[in-house]
Amino acid sequence: MKVMLVDDSKTMRTIQRNILMQLGFKEIEEACDGQDALSKVSAFAPELLLVDWNMPNMDGITFVKNYRAQGGKSPVVMVTTEAEKTRVVEAIKAGVNNYVVKPFTPDVLSQRINETLSRTKAA
Amino acid sequence: MDASSIAAFVVSTNDVFRTMLSLGVTAGKPYACCVVPRFENEVSGIIGMSGDVQGMVVLSFPTTTACNVIRAFTGMDMDPSSPDFADAIGELVNMISGAAKAKFEGKNVSISCPSVVIGRGHKVQQPSDALCITIPFECPAGAFSVEVAMKNARVVAHPTATSATTNTSNSTSTSAQAA
Numbered sequence: 001m002k003v004m005l006v007d008d009s010k011t012m013r014t015i016q017r018n019i020l021m022q023l024g025f026k027e028i029e030e031a032c033d034g035q036d037a038l039s040k041v042s043a044f045a046p047e048l049l050l051v052d053w054n055m056p057n058m059d060g061i062t063f064v065k066n067y068r069a070q071g072g073k074s075p076v077v078m079v080t081t082e083a084e085k086t087r088v089v090e091a092i093k094a095g096v097n098n099y100v101v102k103p104f105t106p107d108v109l110s111q112r113i114n115e116t117l118s119r120t121k122a123a
Numbered sequence: 124m125d126a127s128s129i130a131a132f133v134v135s136t137n138d139v140f141r142t143m144l145s146l147g148v149t150a151g152k153p154y155a156c157c158v159v160p161r162f163e164n165e166v167s168g169i170i171g172m173s174g175d176v177q178g179m180v181v182l183s184f185p186t187t188t189a190c191n192v193i194r195a196f197t198g199m200d201m202d203p204s205s206p207d208f209a210d211a212i213g214e215l216v217n218m219i220s221g222a223a224k225a226k227f228e229g230k231n232v233s234i235s236c237p238s239v240v241i242g243r244g245h246k247v248q249q250p251s252d253a254l255c256i257t258i259p260f261e262c263p264a265g266a267f268s269v270e271v272a273m274k275n276a277r278v279v280a281h282p283t284a285t286s287a288t289t290n291t292s293n294s295t296s297t298s299a300q301a302a
Contacts, residue, residue: 008236011197011211015143054217056236081221081234101225102218103142 001117002027004046006037006063007079008055012102016050016079019106023113034058038066046074048117051096053080053087061094068095075120077112079104128227129153132180132258132269135222139215140262144195148262156255156270163244165189166203168216171235176227178273181247182216188265195264203241213237219269250274 003025005013013030020028029044031037033055041049049067053060064076075097082091083101091099098116100109133150140146166189168182184192186203193201193211201208217237224232240247247270249255255272 009210009214009217010207011214014197054221054234054236081218081225083222083225086231102221103139105142 001025001047002029002044004029004031004037004041004044004049006031006034006049006055006060007052008032009052012052012079016109019109020113022106023110034060034063034066037063038070041067041070041072048074048113049076050079050113051076053078053082053091061091064091064094064096075116077116079109128176128273129256129258129271131223131226132219132271134226135219136258136260136269138222139218143215143218144192144264146192146195146262146264148260151259151261153256153258156249156257156272164246165241165243166212167240167245167247168212169238169240169247170216170220172220172224172232172273173235174232175230176224176232176273178253178271179247179249180216180220180223181270181272182212182219182267183247183270184212184267185265186243188267191264192262192267209239209241212239 003020005016005028007013007016017028017030029040029046031040035058037051038058051060051063060078060080067076076095077098077100078091078096079100079102081102088099097119098112100112136150137148140148163185164183165186166184170180172178172180189203189212190201192215193208196211196215201211214237217234220234224230224234249270249272253272253274255270258269258271260267260269
C-alpha cells in the first residue's frame with residue numbers, strides 16, 4: 001500500500017516513516033508542505049495520507065480541501081498539535097477521515113491507521 | 124497569565140517528553156524572566172501565539188542537554204549545526220505549545236511555525252509590555268527551561284498547579300540575538 005507523509009518537520013516524517021515500516025508499509029512518499037504534496041499526489045497516487053496541519057506555503061486543511069476537490073478519495077489521517085474540538089470538527093468537514101494529536105505513541109498512530117483502513121474497506 | 128496557564132505548559136512539556144522521548148521531567152518553581160537564568164542559553168526553539176492569547180514560547184537548552192534530548196527524540200546523535208537538529212528542536216517546541224494551547228478552554232489561539240536560534244549566550248528579547256515567566260525543568264538529559272510571554276498578563280503562577288485554562292490577551296513580537 002502506498003502512503004504519503006505530509007509534514008514540514010523531517011524529524012516527524014522520519015518518526016512516522018519508521019512506524020509505518022514496522023506496520024509493513026513499504027511504499028512511502030514524503031512531502032514537506034501542502035503545495036509539495038499536491039504536486040506529488042497525481043503521480044504517486046497514495047492509498048493513505050498522513051497530513052500535518054500547520055505548515056508553511058500551504059497548510060494541511062487547505063491541502064485536504066484541494067485534494068478532495070481534485071477527486072482524491074484516499075483516506076486522510078491528520079497528525080497535528082491542533083487538539084481543540086473546533087479544529088477537529090473543521091478538519092472532518094474539510095475531508096479528514098481520522099485524527100491523531102501530537103505527541104503520540106507508536107501504538108496510537110498504528111491504531112488510528114488500522115482503524116482508518118478498516119473503515120475505508122467496510123465502506 | 125494565571126496559575127492555570129503556567130500549569131498548561133508544565134503538563135504539555137511533561138506529556139511531550141514522556142510520550143516522544145521516554146523522559147520524565149520535573150518542573151521547578153517558575154520565576155520572572157528578568158531573574159538571572161540558571162544556564163547560558165545555547166539552543167532555543169521559539170513559537171509565536173496569536174489570536175485570543177498572544178505571546179511567545181521559548182524552549183531553551185544548554186548544548187549538551189539539547190544533544191541528549193535530540194538523541195532521545197530521534198534515536199540519533201546529531202551535530203547542533205545540522206539542519207535536522209534545528210528541525211527536531213522546532214518540532215519539540217511546536218508540540219509543547221500546541222498541547223498547551225489546547226488547554227486554553229474557549230480561546231481561539233494559533234501558533235506560528237517554529238524558529239530555532241543556536242549560539243552561545245544568546246538572549247530572546249521578550250516584548251516590554253508582556254509578562255514573561257520562566258519554568259525551569261530537570262530531566263535525565265539535563266536542565267532546560269520553557270519561557271512563556273503573554274501580553275497584558277498580570278498574575279504569576281506556582282509550579283504545582285495541574286489544571287489548565289487561561290485568560291490573557293493581545294499581541295507580542297519576537298527578536299533574538301546571539302552573543
